[in-house]
């Protein structure tokens with residue numbers, strides 16, 4: 001309707017001025033929000049010994065860390081029609097990944113979970129088994145990681161993100177990803193997420209008492225298997241528009257972007 005008025009030249013000058021002022025106000029607000037967020041990220045980077053990577057006009061800012069010699073990245077996504085917003089920490093563990101493991105709060109990610117069939121892993125802690133869904137390939141991985149003597153530590157780390165929106169803990173052959181479905185702007189929340197991701201990575205890659213990596217030799221066969229869930233792919237896969245790696249559509253949606261470590265692909269093609 002406004003466009004029509006403009007096209008006909010009927011829009012009164014005071015209204016044009018009004019819209020221009022509103023427009024400028026919105027831009028200034030967005031700029032000040034971005035500035036405040038960048039300042040928050042810089043403080044978090046300083047506090048936790050990381051590097052702040054400013055975003056561009058069309059890209060989000062990020063943070064980079066080293067967790068025990070492994071590179072880690074904190075990424076944000078404001079959300080789009082097909083992928084909800086998120087904040088995530090991705091830690092590269094290529095070559096030492098114990099397999100594929102996913103921990104989700106009960107009730108989240110139903111279509112993604114169907115890929116694992118009837119598998120319902122329990123670690124033997126009734127409260128934890130009630131509140132969380134655990135999926136793994138190989139399926140014995142969950143029990144081995146959450147062995148009775150060490151599971152208290154794992155449970156404590158996972159439960160720290162209780163209260164965030166749909167937190168998930170994902171391990172695949174290349175990375176550990178700890179993600180919440182919200183755009184974290186608060187400094188304390190960010191520190192909590194990063195701390196939790198660091199401790200979860202340490203838990204997954206922890207050394208046994210004898211000093212050996214407990215699960216180092218277990219490998220998920222990558223030939224023909226989806227990089228996210230570790231189960232076979234048949235028809236109807238989607239590919240990353242940048243690196244062409246095939247994924248299940250459900251797995252792509254669940255991760256919100258390409259699962260190839262350090263690939264920036266955010267869109268999939270058939």
Ligand SMILES: [Zn+2]
Nearest residue numbers: 226229248251
């Ligand atoms: Zn998959």
Ligand SMILES: [Zn+2]
Nearest residue numbers: 240243258263
């Ligand atoms: Zn990719």
